[in-house]
Amino acid sequence: MRVTNQSLSSQVQDTLQQALRRLTETQEQISSGKRINRLADDPFGAVRSLDVQSLAASLSQYQKNIAAGLPVLNQTDNVLGDVGDALVHAKEIAVSMANGAMSAADRASAAAEVRELSARLLSLGNFQFENRYLFAGFANGAAPFTAAVGGATYNGDSGTIDIQANRSTRVTVNLPGDSVFQGAGVAGGTDLFSTLADLETALTVNNVSGANGITTQIGRLDAGLDQISAFRAQVGARIETLNTARQGLETMQLKTTEMRSNIEDVDPLKVYSDFARLQQAFQAALESSARVVQPSILDFMR
Amino acid sequence: MSILTSLSIAARAMQAQQEAIQTTSHNIANVATPGYSRQNALMSASAPALEGQLLLGNGVTVTGVRNVVDRFAEMELLGRNASLGYADARARALGALQDAFPVSGGIQSALDGFFNAWSALSNNPGGQAERVAVVNAANALSYQFSQTRSLLVDGQTNLDKDLNTAVGNLNSLLTQIADLNGQIAGAEAGGQPANDLRDQRQLLLQQVSRLTGATVLGGDAPQATVLVGGLVLVSGDRAATLDTDTVGVSGFRLVNYTSPNGGLSFDASTLFSQGEIGGILSLRDTEIPDMLGRLDQLAKTVVDQVNTQHAAGFDLNGAPGGNFFAPIGAVAGAANAMQVAAAVAADPSLIAAAQTAAGAPGDNGNALAIAGLQNGVFAALGNKSPQDYYLALVQDVGSQAQSAGDQADFQQSLLSQAQARRDSVSGVSLEEEMTKLILFQRAFEASSVLVRTGDEMYQTIIDMVR
Numbered sequence: 001m002r003v004t005n006q007s008l009s010s011q012v013q014d015t016l017q018q019a020l021r022r023l024t025e026t027q028e029q030i031s032s033g034k035r036i037n038r039l040a041d042d043p044f045g046a047v048r049s050l051d052v053q054s055l056a057a058s059l060s061q062y063q064k065n066i067a068a069g070l071p072v073l074n075q076t077d078n079v080l081g082d083v084g085d086a087l088v089h090a091k092e093i094a095v096s097m098a099n100g101a102m103s104a105a106d107r108a109s110a111a112a113e114v115r116e117l118s119a120r121l122l123s124l125g126n127f128q129f130e131n132r133y134l135f136a137g138f139a140n141g142a143a144p145f146t147a148a149v150g151g152a153t154y155n156g157d158s159g160t161i162d163i164q165a166n167r168s169t170r171v172t173v174n175l176p177g178d179s180v181f182q183g184a185g186v187a188g189g190t191d192l193f194s195t196l197a198d199l200e201t202a203l204t205v206n207n208v209s210g211a212n213g214i215t216t217q218i219g220r221l222d223a224g225l226d227q228i229s230a231f232r233a234q235v236g237a238r239i240e241t242l243n244t245a246r247q248g249l250e251t252m253q254l255k256t257t258e259m260r261s262n263i264e265d266v267d268p269l270k271v272y273s274d275f276a277r278l279q280q281a282f283q284a285a286l287e288s289s290a291r292v293v294q295p296s297i298l299d300f301m302r
Numbered sequence: 303m304s305i306l307t308s309l310s311i312a313a314r315a316m317q318a319q320q321e322a323i324q325t326t327s328h329n330i331a332n333v334a335t336p337g338y339s340r341q342n343a344l345m346s347a348s349a350p351a352l353e354g355q356l357l358l359g360n361g362v363t364v365t366g367v368r369n370v371v372d373r374f375a376e377m378e379l380l381g382r383n384a385s386l387g388y389a390d391a392r393a394r395a396l397g398a399l400q401d402a403f404p405v406s407g408g409i410q411s412a413l414d415g416f417f418n419a420w421s422a423l424s425n426n427p428g429g430q431a432e433r434v435a436v437v438n439a440a441n442a443l444s445y446q447f448s449q450t451r452s453l454l455v456d457g458q459t460n461l462d463k464d465l466n467t468a469v470g471n472l473n474s475l476l477t478q479i480a481d482l483n484g485q486i487a488g489a490e491a492g493g494q495p496a497n498d499l500r501d502q503r504q505l506l507l508q509q510v511s512r513l514t515g516a517t518v519l520g521g522d523a524p525q526a527t528v529l530v531g532g533l534v535l536v537s538g539d540r541a542a543t544l545d546t547d548t549v550g551v552s553g554f555r556l557v558n559y560t561s562p563n564g565g566l567s568f569d570a571s572t573l574f575s576q577g578e579i580g581g582i583l584s585l586r587d588t589e590i591p592d593m594l595g596r597l598d599q600l601a602k603t604v605v606d607q608v609n610t611q612h613a614a615g616f617d618l619n620g621a622p623g624g625n626f627f628a629p630i631g632a633v634a635g636a637a638n639a640m641q642v643a644a645a646v647a648a649d650p651s652l653i654a655a656a657q658t659a660a661g662a663p664g665d666n667g668n669a670l671a672i673a674g675l676q677n678g679v680f681a682a683l684g685n686k687s688p689q690d691y692y693l694a695l696v697q698d699v700g701s702q703a704q705s706a707g708d709q710a711d712f713q714q715s716l717l718s719q720a721q722a723r724r725d726s727v728s729g730v731s732l733e734e735e736m737t738k739l740i741l742f743q744r745a746f747e748a749s750s751v752l753v754r755t756g757d758e759m760y761q762t763i764i765d766m767v768r
Contacts, residue, residue, distance in 0.1 A: 004729030043700025057414035068425035138662030
């Protein structure tokens with residue numbers, strides 16, 4: 001093939017241009033630390049990276065959801081513990097007052113103590129956490145229980161508040177008060193408020209073993225304690241579910257970081273050795289070009 | 303008589319060497335001229351003269367000056383220019399368009415942000431801050447949609463401007479070619495080729511081919527006929543006129559064609575499918591509208607689905623949910639029309655987070671349902687989730703940009719190779735020219751010695767007589 005001055009010079013230009021472009025591309029990768037700086041660098045990788053980014057955003061939202069739900073459940077667990085304590089205390093009173101050695105006056109004074117426990121139970125039923133009533137169902141903006149003759153009235157609803165714990169799992173983070181405190185919807189459920197009110201009445205009127213007497217109330221208190229334990233177990237299981245979900249999310253979150261880095265980040269070893277190689281190639285191209293372009297027949301004609 | 307003949311041979315030889323040296327000078331002078339093909343002074347021995355029994359040589363004459371051209375290499379170069387023009391136009395435009403779909407952030411993260419805001423609202427459905435956050439995330443989403451859409455439309459507008467420039471260039475090239483056709487026909491009437499004018503025309507034809515993928519008819523005839531998709535662009539010394547003054551229904555320029563004799567005039571946009579203009583038109587009229595359509599479809603589906611689910615719920619006052627987004631009628635332009643309904647934007651308590659009509663602040667059922675739309679698949683999106691539908695679009699744009707870039711590089715290297723093949727035949731080599739120069743110079747010197755020898759021979763004869 002005949003070589004001419006123009007084709008020689010354009011070939012030198014092409015070669016240098018190409019070497020310089022590859023060098024610049026590698027330099028961009030080094031300075032950004034990213035293999036994918038624009039979509040066209042690797043469309044498939046870029047899309048996978050976007051997918052992973054979206055997954056990471058969801059994971060962090062699920063973690064926030066759990067972070068919002070867990071304290072509610074923990075608080076519910078505490079309150080149920082307190083309710084249990086109050087019931088145990090009431091039962092102690094009832095058991096000791098059922099003893100034949102106690103006088104009517106003893107029982108009348110114990111009635112005052114039970115009245116206090118009633119008030120305490122009411123305030124536990126109206127427990128507020130982060131300005132929301134724990135036991136009001138959906139209607140958690142207002143106190144769910146108001147005291148009434150012989151017990152309490154429930155003003156809440158039976159709504160169940162779910163949180164999205166991960167893509168496929170929803171966990172209920174509330175217990176409706178009418179079920180917990182009044183046994184609504186629970187097989188053989190016990191109304192704790194009316195139990196305490198009835199106990200107070202039995203103590204006041206000194207009714208030990210008659211109808212609605214202290215003995216009857218002891219039985220109802222036992223049933224009430226079982227009811228509370230059952231709900232506590234339910235709350236405990238939900239806390240466990242959320243903790244498990246959270247651990248899963250944290251593991252996944254770490255993995256997404258790793259996946260994203262695998263897709264996007266440059267392999268420093270490879271990119272630096274590429275850079276050195278390209279630099280050398282560019283240098284060689286420059287030098288050889290200089291030698292090819294320089295000499296001319298004119299140099300030898302003087 | 304033969305001394306006189308020798309002298310005249312010497313004189314004609316000096317003349318011929320001078321002509322050859324002039325041709326060589328012309329070659330050297332044009333070593334860097336693009337499109338120039340080297341010329342040769344064609345020397346041949348003059349017809350011999352019969353002197354008595356002898357057929358004696360009669361010296362040299364330059365019978366013509368020809369440029370060295372490989373028609374096949376020139377044809378190949380035209381074709382390569384057409385392919386490169388097409389690939390280059392696409393690579394340039396798609397290289398800019400891909401930035402509408404960033405590799406992080408963009409619509410993808412706005413969609414995530416929007417649905418995650420609903421998820422956050424479900425944690426505290428009565429919260430004012432969470433409600434405002436949902437409205438803000440929706441605003442961010444609609445901003446991203448309209449931003450992406452306007453980047454694509456900008457791409458179309460830029461291509462439209464490029465088309466205007468390209469057609470302007472094409473017109474001027476066609477006029478120049480038609481002029482050269484006329485000049486060449488005139489100059490070659492005497493039978494000698496107009497080498498330099500033909501070189502100029504060939505270079506212009508390459509540019510026309512890069513713009514349109516035009517084919518050239520006529521072979522070695524003095525006048526080249528230029529055709530694109532059956533349209534005659536140049537015929538003889540007349541050029542067709544193209545203009546982009548008319549705007550079509552799409553809101554972009556049409557390519558109007560007026561035939562060389564002015565007799566025909568019509569919209570010829572669809573006939574330009576190659577070269578730079580073909581690349582511009584295919585992106586502007588086919589590929590970008592497709593991207594816009596898919597973007598609009600996604601925006602409309604998100605708006606429709608969110609509105610439907612929103613209407614199934616109840617707001618903080620217990621009233622049924624209205625539209626969350628201002629409803630969008632047509633798919634076309636939907637990405638630009640996405641907007642939070644004015645009532646909701648003004649009063650976020652109208653966000654229907656609840657699934658019951660009680661107006662209870664703790665009811666998050668509908669917020670959960672709307673957050674769940676993120677993973678829903680919809681017939682309007684080809685049974686894909688919004689995210690998968692968007693990612694498929696991104697993947698397509700990325701692949702197009704990538705392959706357009708690769709194509710442009712590939713075509714560039716093919717063009718360089720074709721150019722090298724053409725140059726290896728037609729290009730000027732200084733080494734070659736200098737060597738020839740020495741040859742011609744020596745021949746000239748030798749011829750001048752001939753004259754002196756003739757002169758001395760005459761002198762000898764004159765001295766004999768004295």
